[in-house]
Amino acid sequence: MSTDPRFAPGARVRVKDDWPETRGPCHIRTPHYVRGRTGQVVRPLGAFPNPEDLAFARPAPRRQLYHVLFEQPPIWDEGKAGDTVMVEIFEHWLEEA
Amino acid sequence: MAAPPSGASLALLEKLVAALSTKGLVTEAEITERQAITDRASPEIGARMVARAWTDPEYYALLMRDGKAAAEAMGASMAGAPELGVLENTPKQHHLVVCTLCSCYPRALLGYPPGWYKSFAYRSRAVREPRAVLAEWGTPMADDVEIRVVDSTADYRWMVLPMRPAGTEGWSAEKLASIITRDALVGVAVPRV
Known part of the structure; x- marks a missing residue:
């Protein structure tokens, strides 16, 4: 798999609304509160072995990691407009928005 | 501890x-x-890094470009440690670091994370009501300052670069380092004179 970043800084991305927890034992580094949410790529952070494989001692291909920025109030239906939350998310959890 | x-x-x-x-x-x-390595690490190293960044433009540039190299330049043992990212506070933006999934923390640099950093209360509240959390820490934020919560979830560890407070003009790097606390490097506090 290529580790060149698919998304550039500023790209609008949606976090997959996926809940692998329902499919059995798994390890996930994408916080539940951003799943299905749309954010903006701040920058690619480099490629790292996929922790979802590492957790099970499987071969872990490197996946591109991004800093993705979200508006904070819509996530919780509370908070102050303009406040944000920035999360490290692996590329396979992101799709174009 | x-x-x-x-x-x-x-x-x-x-x-x-x-x-x-x-x-x-x-x-x-x-x-x-x-x-x-963790026992040797201490928030004092982070404090000295910040103080030097405030007083040495070349070191500031290195810190923002390559956190690990900047930490090693101040004596931290970063071999085998995750990448270190630095989050610069400005008059319009304040960073608050949390790890909602577990307790990721720049151990190689700052040592063991404090108990509160690992608590369910901090991990769930920092990301949901950061202004209330900051106010409880005695760090209320003005309405025109963006709070940027940084959820440390993967292969980086994050350290906040606080703003240099007014009233510290002419201070030595050693004196500046004395007002930079561990809590300011996580973002729950700010350096005060």
């Missing part, structure tokens, strides 16, 4: 270490070495 481990968790830990040793994944010597 972490809460003292209970007897049950110590027994589990011993079993885990034994299993990892049997599989050849880790040795007691490696664990001891890692503990020694």
Whole structure:
């Protein structure tokens, strides 16, 4: 798999609304509160072995990691407009928005 | 420091270490070495990094470009440690670091995370109501300052570069470092004169 970043800084991305927890034992580094949410790529952070494989001692291909920025109030239906939350998310959890 | 481990968790830990040793994944010597690195690490190193960044433009540039190299330049042992990212506070933006998934923390640099950083209360509230959390820490934020919560979830560890407070003009780097606390490097506090 290529580790060149698919998304550039500023790209609008949606976090997959996926809940692998329902499919059995798994390890996930994408916080539940951003799943299905749309954010903006701040920058690619480099490629790292996929922790979802590492957790099970499987071969872990490197996946591109991004800093993705979200508006904070819509996530919780509370908070102050303009406040944000920035999360490290692996590329396979992101799709174009 | 972490809460003292209970007897049950110590027994589990011993079993885990034994299993990892049997599989050849880790040795007691490696664990001891890692503990020694964390024991040597201290928020004082982070404080000295910030103070130098405030007073040395070249070091500031290095810190923003390559956190690990900047930490090593101040004597931290960063070999084998995750990447270190630096989050610069400005008059319009304040960073607050949390790890909602577990307790990721720049241990190689700052040492062991404080108990509150690992608590469910901090991890769930910092990301949901950061202004309330900051106010409880005695760090209320003006309405025109963006709070940027940084959820440390993967292969980086994050340190906040606080703003240099007014009234510190002409201070030496040593004196500046004395007002930079661990809590300011996580973002729950700001340096005060």
